[in-house]
Amino acid sequence: MIGLDMGRLAAVARKEIREYRRTPFIVGAMLVLPFVFLINPAIVIFVLSAAVKPAAVAKEVGSTFLVLLIVPAVIPATIAAYSVVGERDQGTLEPLLTTPVRRGEILIGKALAPVIPSVGLAYLLFALVVILAHFFAQNPAVPATLSEGSHILAQALFTPLLAVWSIGVGTAISARASDVRVAQQLGTLASVPPLAVTALVSFQIVPLGVWTAVGFGLGLLVIDIVMWRVVVAMFDRERLITGSHAAKPVAVSPSGLPAGTVRRIQSLGGVDDGRGHT
Amino acid sequence: MPTATGARHGETSDPAAGAAISVSHLTKRFGERTAFENVSFEVAGGEVFGFLGPNGAGKTTTVRTLGTLIAPTSGSAVVAGVPLSPATGNEIRRLISIMPENPGLYLRLTVQENLELFAGLYGLHPAGPRIAHALEVVHLERRSRDLCRSLSKGLRQRVGLARALLSDPAIMFLDEPTSGLDPVAAREVHELIDGLRRRGVTVFLTTHRLEEAERLCDRVAILNTRLRIVGRPDELRTRLFSGALEVETALPLPTPEMVFNGEAGVQGWRSQGTASYVLSVADPRAAAPAVARALVAAGADVVSIAAARHSLEDVYLQLVDEDPEARR
Numbered sequence: 001m002i003g004l005d006m007g008r009l010a011a012v013a014r015k016e017i018r019e020y021r022r023t024p025f026i027v028g029a030m031l032v033l034p035f036v037f038l039i040n041p042a043i044v045i046f047v048l049s050a051a052v053k054p055a056a057v058a059k060e061v062g063s064t065f066l067v068l069l070i071v072p073a074v075i076p077a078t079i080a081a082y083s084v085v086g087e088r089d090q091g092t093l094e095p096l097l098t099t100p101v102r103r104g105e106i107l108i109g110k111a112l113a114p115v116i117p118s119v120g121l122a123y124l125l126f127a128l129v130v131i132l133a134h135f136f137a138q139n140p141a142v143p144a145t146l147s148e149g150s151h152i153l154a155q156a157l158f159t160p161l162l163a164v165w166s167i168g169v170g171t172a173i174s175a176r177a178s179d180v181r182v183a184q185q186l187g188t189l190a191s192v193p194p195l196a197v198t199a200l201v202s203f204q205i206v207p208l209g210v211w212t213a214v215g216f217g218l219g220l221l222v223i224d225i226v227m228w229r230v231v232v233a234m235f236d237r238e239r240l241i242t243g244s245h246a247a248k249p250v251a252v253s254p255s256g257l258p259a260g261t262v263r264r265i266q267s268l269g270g271v272d273d274g275r276g277h278t
Numbered sequence: 279m280p281t282a283t284g285a286r287h288g289e290t291s292d293p294a295a296g297a298a299i300s301v302s303h304l305t306k307r308f309g310e311r312t313a314f315e316n317v318s319f320e321v322a323g324g325e326v327f328g329f330l331g332p333n334g335a336g337k338t339t340t341v342r343t344l345g346t347l348i349a350p351t352s353g354s355a356v357v358a359g360v361p362l363s364p365a366t367g368n369e370i371r372r373l374i375s376i377m378p379e380n381p382g383l384y385l386r387l388t389v390q391e392n393l394e395l396f397a398g399l400y401g402l403h404p405a406g407p408r409i410a411h412a413l414e415v416v417h418l419e420r421r422s423r424d425l426c427r428s429l430s431k432g433l434r435q436r437v438g439l440a441r442a443l444l445s446d447p448a449i450m451f452l453d454e455p456t457s458g459l460d461p462v463a464a465r466e467v468h469e470l471i472d473g474l475r476r477r478g479v480t481v482f483l484t485t486h487r488l489e490e491a492e493r494l495c496d497r498v499a500i501l502n503t504r505l506r507i508v509g510r511p512d513e514l515r516t517r518l519f520s521g522a523l524e525v526e527t528a529l530p531l532p533t534p535e536m537v538f539n540g541e542a543g544v545q546g547w548r549s550q551g552t553a554s555y556v557l558s559v560a561d562p563r564a565a566a567p568a569v570a571r572a573l574v575a576a577g578a579d580v581v582s583i584a585a586a587r588h589s590l591e592d593v594y595l596q597l598v599d600e601d602p603e604a605r606r
Contacts, residue, residue, distance in 0.1 A: 011398025015384065015391070022386040091382040095441070098345055098376040099399040100368045237367075238348045242308065 004108065008101050012109025016083070020113060026079055030117060033075055034125055040067040041129040048139045057141040062203050064129065065151060069198055071122040072163035073191040079114040080170025081187030084240070085177045094241060103235045107228075111167045115160070122159045150208050157217035158198055164224045166191040172231045175240060194220060296359070298323045298449050298480035299344060304353035306339055313339040316353070317505045321482060321497075323448075326475050328495030329484040332598055335502045337484040338379070341451045344482070345376045358448045372400070375447040379454040381438025385427035389418060389437050392426060393444060400445040412440040416470060432463030439470055449480040456487060468494060488591040502598055521562040522586035523569060525555045528579035537576045542568055556586060 020026045041064045048060055087093040096106070133143040145151065170187035177183035200206045201216060299321040306313040314336030321327040331337050342348045344357050346367040355362040358373035383392050393412060397405035413419045416436040426434060435455060442450055452471070456464040464487075471494050474481050485491050491498050492511050499508040507514060530553045531537055538547040538557060543565035546558040559565035562585035573580050 005401065007401055007403070008399050011395050014398070015387070015395045018391055019384060019386050090385060091378070091380040092384055093382070094347070094378045095376070095382040095396075095438075096399075097347055098371060098374075098378075099396060100371040100401070101399045102368065237346075241342060241347050 004102065004104050008105045009109045009112075012101065012106055013112040016110055016113030020079070026082075029075060029078060030121065034071065034121055037067050037071055037125065038129070040064055041132070044142060045129070045133050045137045048137070048142060050139050052139055052141075054141045054145075057139055058145055058204060061142060061145040061151075062201075064146070065155070066195070066199055066203070068122065068126050068129065068155065069158055069162060069195060071125060072118050072159045073166050073195050074188055075121070076114040076118040076163045077166035077170040077187040077191040078184050079118075080111070080167040081174050081177070081183040082180055083110045083171055084174035084235075085180050085183045086174070088178075088240070089180055097237050097241065103232060103237075107171060107232060107235060110171065111164070115163045115167055118163050119160050122163075123155075126155050126159075150210050150213050153210060154198075154201060154208060154213040154216070157213060158220065161217060161220035161224055162191070162194055162198070165194050165220065165227060168224065168227045168231045172227075172234055175231075175234050194223065296323055297321060297356070298325070298358060299327075299482065300356040301344070302354050304340075304343065304355055305351045306336070306343055306348065307351045312336075312503055314501060315504050317501065318353075319499050319505060319508050321449075321480060323480055324475070324478045325496045326471065326481040326483060326494050328491035328498035329482060329501060330486075330488065330491055330498055330594060331501035331506075337501055338453055340501065341376065341453055341482065341484060345374060345451055346370050372445070373447060374449045374451065375442040375445055376451040377438045377442040377453065377455060379457050381434050381441070383426040383434055383437055383441075386425065388423050388425055389413070389429070389440075390422040392437060393422075393441060396441050396444055402444065408444055408446075412443045415443055415473065416440045417466075430463075432459050432466070435459060435463065435467060436470075439467070447479065449482060450474060451482045451484075453484045454486065455483070456485070456490060464490070488594055500594060500598070506598075521559050521565075523557040523559055523562050523566060524550070524582070524584050524586045525557060525569065525573070526581040526583075527553045527555075527573065528581055529553055531555075531573075531576065531578055533576075537572050537578070538569075541565075541572050544569065553581075562586075 044060045044064050048057060052060075084093065087096060130143065130146050133146050137143050166187070169190035170183075173186045173190060174183045177186065197216065197219070201208045201212060206212060206216075297320040299319075301320070302318050304317045305315045307315075317336075317340065329337050329340065339348060343350050344355060344362070346357075346362065349364060350362070357370050360366050360370050360373065362370065384395070387395070390409065393409045394405060397408055402408050409422075410419070413422055416439050418433065418436055418440060421429065421433065426437060429437065439452075439455070442452070455471070456467050459467065468490065471481060471483065475494075483491070483495060495511070497508060497510050498514070500506040534547065534549070534555060538544050538555070543559050543561065544557050545560065548556055550556050557565070557569065566583050566585070570580060570583055573583075
């Protein structure tokens with residue numbers, strides 16, 4: 001990419017991944033959430049009887065499809081929401097910003113770290129559901145519907161685009177937030193709007209076909225591009241640094257001197273200036 | 279007491295032809311609040327320059343401005359030969375390094391991993407030898423695999439210094455590098471700064487520790503939103519204070535005014551304790567013999583007569599205490 005140094009970008013991404021690996025909350029989220037999101041597909045696969053009609057099956061598979069898209073939408077948002085406010089919290093943001101790294105390199109490096117495992121995990125879950133459906137589904141319409149080209153295409157397109165959205169929004173919230181927990185809660189909420197759009201397809205309010213998938217994919221891509229431009233604009237060094245420091249109250253004693261200085265003067269019984277003043 | 283920044287600078291500094299930092303009428307405001315105003319000074323290459331001032335004086339904001347983290351409201355500066363502007367931020371950041379008051383280490387990463395990150399950000403290839411050298415300078419070779427969270431504050435500060443050294447910067451900004459350190463750890467940091475001076479690195483040191491500034495700095499500036507003074511510590515003492523003699527006698531003088539008033543070279547005097555006196559004199563070396571003779575003539579038993587020495591702390595307190603800005 002023009003203007004970006006791949007070495008710096010890789011350094012940021014490597015650091016993020018190293019930190020994630022040693023953060024129990026992130027490792028826990030990555031391990032536990034996929035199991036939670038497998039509950040709905042498991043019900044569809046193992047409970048839906050052969051007697052259920054194809055229209056009803058399509059509806060159930062649609063809900064499965066939506067549940068699987070929550071993985072790339074929610075997990076990266078939760079992680080990204082920590083990315084900037086977390087740095088500020090532990091005092092690492094300022095040293096980072098004093099280096100020659102460009103904001104694009106910081107943002108992309110930080111985005112790569114959660115996007116790769118999240119998208120990989122989402123694809124893995126989808127593949128797992130399709131395989132399980134082929135072997136264990138009681139209703140033959142379940143694997144057939146899941147394996148439709150339009151479904152696979154939609155999953156392939158929507159997964160990274162949703163992840164990019166959620167990371168961007170999470171990062172933007174993180175850049176403005178002053179508290180890690182608030183940032184993570186808002187980040188999770190911010191992943192809901194694009195999911196609502198994909199729900200139109202999942203629940204067949206808009207019938208899913210190849211062109212519908214491509215159209216929605218393009219729509220998400222445009223939203224992602226616009227949102228990332230906003231994120232880059234928000235990632236301003238001065239704003240990031242002074243956001244927490246500019247309004248910091250100054251502790252000055254009534255005499256105008258720092259409190260420690262006054263105590264010292266008092267302990268010395270006055271200060272001689274050499275001209276007879278104390 | 280003179281206050282004009284430009285005049286102070288003109289009187290005291292000895293700017294080298296190629297100044298490492300040149301600041302001219304720099305001002306930074308955050309809305310209604312002024313962080314610092316009309317600040318001008320120069321720092322010569324290889325100089326250890328102390329930047330002093332009370333809390334909220336604008337020291338850290340000045341460092342952040344010169345470090346291109348914050349844009350000035352007005353004025354200009356040249357840092358490491360590069361004019362400060364939004365377009366030159368990256369170029370300047372390549373040539374300098376800043377160690378904030380809090381070293382800001384990634385506590386879940388090891389010392390080595392922290393340094394690897396910053397070596398990558400500065401584009402240092404191969405990074406290994408640079409990291410090893412930086413660790414050697416701060417005597418942390420054996421702790422490279424330790425998680426930073428397991429290090430004491432003093433060791434973290436040393437890792438911060440190693441990080442700042444990685445890119446072999448022309449200018450290092452050290453913001454309160456000994457803040458919160460015990461005397462032993464602080465002394466180690468002082469030795470490291472001495473080492474930087476010997477290597478010809480320009481050091482811009484902000485500190486609250488006046489004895490630290492006096493010991494380490496070639497010149498100091500005292501900031502209190504506006505720059506109050508710039509100069510060598512001894513020069514500032516001479517400029518701000520006339521000479522003084524401290525006289526101690528075995529017993530209090532019955533009529534000290536008879537002894538000191540009218541004595542050649544003595545401009546004033548005051549008691550300091552029961553049998554101790556401080557005399558304001560133009561030249562302590564010239565006045566001391568005459569004062570000794572006068573005391574002996576008055577029948578006093580002289581215990582000691584010595585030139586009083588003012589510390590940088592006296593200079594600091596004098597300037598800050600007289601500054602109306604500080605009283606607001």
